[in-house]
Amino acid sequence: MADADQVLELFPRSGQRRRLKNLYLDQMADLPKDGLPFIYSNYIASLDGRIALPAEDRHSHQVPPAIANDRDWRLFQELAAQADLLITSGRYFRQAADAETQSELPVGQARDFDDLRAWRLAQGLKPQPDIAVFSASLDIPLETLEHYRGRQLLLITGKQADRDKIAELTGAGQMQLIQCGDGCGVDATDLKQQLRRYAYRRVYAIAGPSVLHTLASGNALDRLYHTTAHCLLGGKTFDTFVWGEQLQPAFALPLRAMYLDTEAPPGCGQTMAVYGR
Ligand SMILES: NC(=O)c1ccc[n+]([C@@H]2O[C@H](COP(=O)([O-])OP(=O)(O)OC[C@H]3O[C@@H](n4cnc5c(N)ncnc54)[C@H](OP(=O)(O)O)[C@@H]3O)[C@@H](O)[C@H]2O)c1
Numbered sequence: 001m002a003d004a005d006q007v008l009e010l011f012p013r014s015g016q017r018r019r020l021k022n023l024y025l026d027q028m029a030d031l032p033k034d035g036l037p038f039i040y041s042n043y044i045a046s047l048d049g050r051i052a053l054p055a056e057d058r059h060s061h062q063v064p065p066a067i068a069n070d071r072d073w074r075l076f077q078e079l080a081a082q083a084d085l086l087i088t089s090g091r092y093f094r095q096a097a098d099a100e101t102q103s104e105l106p107v108g109q110a111r112d113f114d115d116l117r118a119w120r121l122a123q124g125l126k127p128q129p130d131i132a133v134f135s136a137s138l139d140i141p142l143e144t145l146e147h148y149r150g151r152q153l154l155l156i157t158g159k160q161a162d163r164d165k166i167a168e169l170t171g172a173g174q175m176q177l178i179q180c181g182d183g184c185g186v187d188a189t190d191l192k193q194q195l196r197r198y199a200y201r202r203v204y205a206i207a208g209p210s211v212l213h214t215l216a217s218g219n220a221l222d223r224l225y226h227t228t229a230h231c232l233l234g235g236k237t238f239d240t241f242v243w244g245e246q247l248q249p250a251f252a253l254p255l256r257a258m259y260l261d262t263e264a265p266p267g268c269g270q271t272m273a274v275y276g277r
Contacts (some may be wrong), residue, residue, distance in 0.1 A: 007259040007272065018259065020071055023272075024078040024225065025119065027257075028202060032222075032277060037195045039087075040276075041205040041212055042079050042225035043241040044072050048232045051209070052239040060095055061239055067229035069264040075272065076206075079225060080106030081116035083129040083204035085154070085195070089211055090135030097141040105131060105148065106206070129204070132156050132195075133175070134211050136185040138165035145174060152176065154198075156191070158184045180218075188218025213244030216251040223276035224253050230268040 007023065009016040031038050044067055045051045052061035080086065086105060107116050107128060120127065130152040133140060138161055145153060155175040157166070161184045169175050178194050181187025195203060205211055205221075215221040226241075253275035262269040 004263050007261045009257070010260055010271070011255060011258040020261065021074065022078065023259065024075045025081065025116075027274065028082050031201070035196065036192045037085075037200045037203045038222050038277075039192070039203045039205060039215060039220055040079065040223040040225065041215070041221065042076055042227075043212075044068065044227040044229060044270075045241060046229050046231055046233040048234065049240045050233045050235060050238045051241045053233065053235050054237055060098075061237075064233055066231060066233060067265055067270075069229075069270075071261060071264045072227045072229075072270065072272070074112070075225070075227070077106050077108055077113050077116055079204055080129065080206070081113075081120055082125075083202050084125065084200045085130045085132055085198075085203045087132045087134060087156075087203060087205040087207055087211060089207040090133060090137055090140050092207065093133065093140045093144040096144040096147075126151075130154065130200075132178075132203075134186055134207060134214070136161060136183075138162055138169060140169060142168070142174070154178055156180060156186055158182065158186055160184045186214055186218075188214050188220040191215075191218060191220045209239055209241050209243035213242045213247075216242065216247055217244065221251070221253075221276070223256070223274065225272070225274055227270050227272045229265050229270045231265065 005019055006017045007020050009018050043051050046067050050064060053064045055062040088105060107113055128151050131148055132154040134156050136158060138157060153175040155169050156178045158181040159179045166177060170177050180191050180194060205215060255273060255275055257274040259272045261272060264270060
């Protein structure tokens with residue numbers, strides 16, 4: 001195995017070299033046996049905590065090209081390959097309508113991920129994970145859902161969300177409705193119980209900082225995969241990976257594993273850490 005294919009395990013077995021490919025496919029074998037969905041998320045950030053900056057010539061924020069890299073992207077896809085359900089946001093579909101999304105929802109159709117799609121089938125999973133959309137505004141362009149018609153789509157919102165918009169999105173069985181929380185937005189406190197009714201086991205949250213905050217404040221986040229690219233980006237307008245009211249008490253995520261990748265991004269490398277259960 002060439003060095004470039006490897007990462008160095010820093011914790012728990014310090015000093016062991018591990019193959020990057022399938023590193024994160026390895027990690028879901030020992031899920032808790034409580035029968036509840038296991039919810040995990042994944043971010044890449046710079047050393048100064050930026051996950052997104054304003055995109056050039058666009059009005060949205062995107063993952064900065066200085067930190068986005070194929071090696072981290074492969075791990076992102078491996079995590080998706082194991083999922084029964086993805087959690088994304090209304091924002092993703094609005095950006096899709098503006099053709100501003102950085103990519104299709106995983107698992108990617110690129111040849112590089114043929115093995116992951118085949119792996120899903122070999123495990124008895126559906127060809128692609130189902131998709132849950134967190135939204136309070138329910139401002140989701142219907143035409144953007146077309147591309148994902150082959151997958152079960154869930155709309156997750158609060159009990160006070162607009163009824164007409166709910167009817168439009170759930171009409172003709174387009175989306176299944178789950179309502180969590182007494183306001184317009186999702187309170188994730190009973191999200192796991194609700195998802196359990198659909199027999200989802202592995203749930204991968206790939207939305208952004210407000211969704212992650214919602215999961216943490218509802219005690220619904222089990223594991224966080226967090227890549228840190230070893231560079232500073234600066235910038236006065238940026239996203240970091242949790243946004244919302246202060247979490248009190250602090251949401252504890254003990255370190256499970258950490259790997260050093262010296263190959264990417266060029267000139268700085270990255271550490272890949274796994275926190276939580
Ligand atoms: N570097 C990385 O690893 C990484 C990972 C993920 C995202 N990002 C970037 O981060 C930036 C921000 O992402 P984002 O806007 O998707 O993040 P977000 O802040 O988590 O999601 C925004 C949308 O999610 C919905 N939402 C969030 N919390 C909700 C709740 N409690 N109840 C109901 N709906 C809720 C809302 O949709 P409605 O407006 O429809 O109500 C909200 O507008 C993007 O530029 C993205 O590319 C980077």
